[in-house]
Amino acid sequence: MSSPADATIAVSVHGPAGVLDLVVPAGATSVDVAREYAQQADVSGIPLLQTALGERLNASVALADAGVQSGDVLVATTGVHRPRKVTLLEKAKNAPETPALASMIAAVAAGVAVLAGWYAARLGEDTVRTVAVGLLLGCSLLGVLPGGRHLRQRAAAAPAFAAAAALAAIYEPGAHLLPAVVGSTAIAAAVVAGIGRALGSGADEVATVWIATGLTVFACCGATALLGWDARVAWTLLLFLAMMAARFAPSLAIDVPDEALLDLERLAVTAWSARDSQRKGKRGRIVVAGEAMERLVGRASRTVTASAVAVLVVTATAAPLLLQRATIDLDRIGARCLVLFAGLSLLLAARSYRHAAARNLLRLAGLSALAWLAAFLAAGPGADQLDTFFWCAIGLGVVALAAAVATGRGWRSVWWSRRAEVAESLCGSLAFAAAVVAAGVFRRLWELTS
Known part of the structure; x- marks a missing residue:
């Protein structure tokens, strides 16, 4: 036995008369929901229902069997709008780069x-x-x-x-x-x-x-x-x-430009570090920027x-x-x-x-x-x-x-x-x-x- 929450579906129907929130039985079809929307929104005729992606709902199939769940958005329209077909040129433009x-x-x-x-x-x-x-x-x-x-x-x-x-x-x-x-x-x-x-x-x-x-x-x-x-x-x-x-x-x-290398010992001259005397024989730290080295290696x-x-x-x-x-x-x-x-x-x-x-x-x-x-x-x-x-x-x-x-x-x-x-x-x-x-x-x- 299904619970009462599972027996009903809460959907939002967008149509020419605005948005209408309905709670319908899970066994209701799209025609039943469209008829209820037309009655409450005072719309002449029974509109057609389709999903938010533009797929038409079959009138002989219940909403639960069609995959409609609570919180889904349905569109009521006088005509069927199919999803826009993507041309081959648009697919080529949207394809990822393949070097x-x-x-x-x-x-x-x-x-x-x-x-x-x-x-x-x-x-x-x-x-x-x-x-x-x-x-x-x-x-x-x-x-x-x-x-x-x-x-x-x-x-x-x-x-x-x-x-x-x-x-x-x-x-x-x-x-x-x-x-x-x-x-x-x-x-x-x-x-x-x-x-x-x-x-x-x-x-x-x-x-x-x-x-x-x-x-x-x-x-x-x-x-x-x-x-x-x-x-x-x-x-x-x-x-x-x-x-x-x-x-x-x-x-x-392999010619590396001088600006690709950063000497921290020369850059870290602050009021605090300037008071400390540099010890002889200390090895300087050289830091190479990651992005710069990637560009250098690619070049x-x-x-x-x-x-x-x-x-x-x-x-x-x-x-x-x-x-x-x-x-x-x-x-x-x-x-x-x-x-x-x-x-x-x-x-x-x-x-x-x-x-x-x-x-x-x-x-x-x-x-x-x-x-x-x-x-x-x-x-x-x-x-x-x-x-x-x-x-x-x-x-x-x-x-x-x-x-x-x-x-x-x-x-x-x-x-x-x-x-x-x-x-x-x-x-x-x-x-x-x-x-x-x-x-x-x-x-x-x-x-x-x-």
């Missing part, structure tokens, strides 16, 4: 833009080429405009659209023109990155890396084209500079990640161009040695990175250089050297595996870290020596003195 997903989409969009620019550049039809250039350039400018969601990710991908537009606009077939084309695409990306930074798009670190990389590529390729040098000089310089950037990029990211993380992406792109682009351009035997040996030592140096430099994304990107850069080298050894001139490269790789892998199993800690041990540091320095030195041969300087001097 990881936005970064992935921006990276995919940048890759698709480069492929579109490359496809439009190789088309002979000028109309499609012009339309592609206009669309890519418009997307790059819209990406750096301030305002909207995921501004940082859009501004980071916008220079890639500008580079693709420049590639589609000025590409001409011919190996001798390729450095000029690459340099023009790099300076276009740097200009758009500079525009985004000037507009305050919120991606200053990534824009700085875009500008530095674009100007470096433009300087190397432009000097080669203006001085009439062979194109392999530009690819040699870019590959060598990418290898060196992997080692010096972290030093730019450094974006700088290191953007630098690793730049190293990956430059390495994956310059390595095949250098191997393809080196046709003379002596230059070919130098180019292959440079790609080999640069790839190994990048793999060894990646172990010192504690940032997971940057470490994986540098490993991909080193593996891409070694993969291009293996492909050219298999399909390019001098394919008989593949067996030697294959057995050397297997031997080095076995030695590394045995050493890792014996130590039990791999590169984390102090002994292996020192050996890896020596190996990295040795690979860098050998890469520098191979760059002289790959660029043709050694062969040129040999021809002049012979």
Whole structure:
């Protein structure tokens, strides 16, 4: 048996005649309540009842079975008002921020833009080429405009659209023109990155890396084209500079400004503390603000990640161009040695990175250089050297595996870290020596003195 309190429901009915508080039986339907409201409020006709959320109450179901409880608010209306439908655009605006997903989409969009620019550049039809250039350039400018969601990710991908537009606009077939084309695409990306930074798009670190990389590529390729040098000089310089950037990029990211540190000993100069003499040898207390360090770490993380992406792109682009351009035997040996030592140096430099994304990107850069080298050894001139490269790789892998199993800690041990540091320095030195041969300087001097 239910109690009398459970047998009745107290509701407030809001309608055209005002608010009316009613106590109705739990078995009453919405029609009974609407009829009672119309009688007491002197309303012509029987209104329809719905919940505060706009859901219509079924006339054949009791209020208790419909989920109505004491204290609920019902709405009496002459028509049924359904809840307002939320459009897909409104759902997208109200969705929470997803930086990881936005970064992935921006990276995919940048890759698709480069492929579109490359496809439009190789088309002979000028109309499609012009339309592609206009669309890519418009997307790059819209990406750096301030305002909207995921501004940082859009501004980071916008220079890639500008580079693709420049590639589609000025590409001409011919190996001798390729450095000029690459340099023009790099300076276009740097200009758009500079525009985004000037507009305050919120991606200053990534824009700085875009500008530095674009100007470096433009300087190397432009000097080669203006001085009439062979194109392999530009690819040699870019590959060598990418290898060196992997080692010096972290030093730019860990620069801590002086205002980030607070010295309590200098700030705590009050009337009471000034009377006390400072004891010699007392260590000062340095306090770092939590929010300031979070901003500092975030800025450094974006700088290191953007630098690793730049190293990956430059390495994956310059390595095949250098191997393809080196046709003379002596230059070919130098180019292959440079790609080999640069790839190994990048793999060894990646172990010192504690940032997971940057470490994986540098490993991909080193593996891409070694993969291009293996492909050219298999399909390019001098394919008989593949067996030697294959057995050397297997031997080095076995030695590394045995050493890792014996130590039990791999590169984390102090002994292996020192050996890896020596190996990295040795690979860098050998890469520098191979760059002289790959660029043709050694062969040129040999021809002049012979």
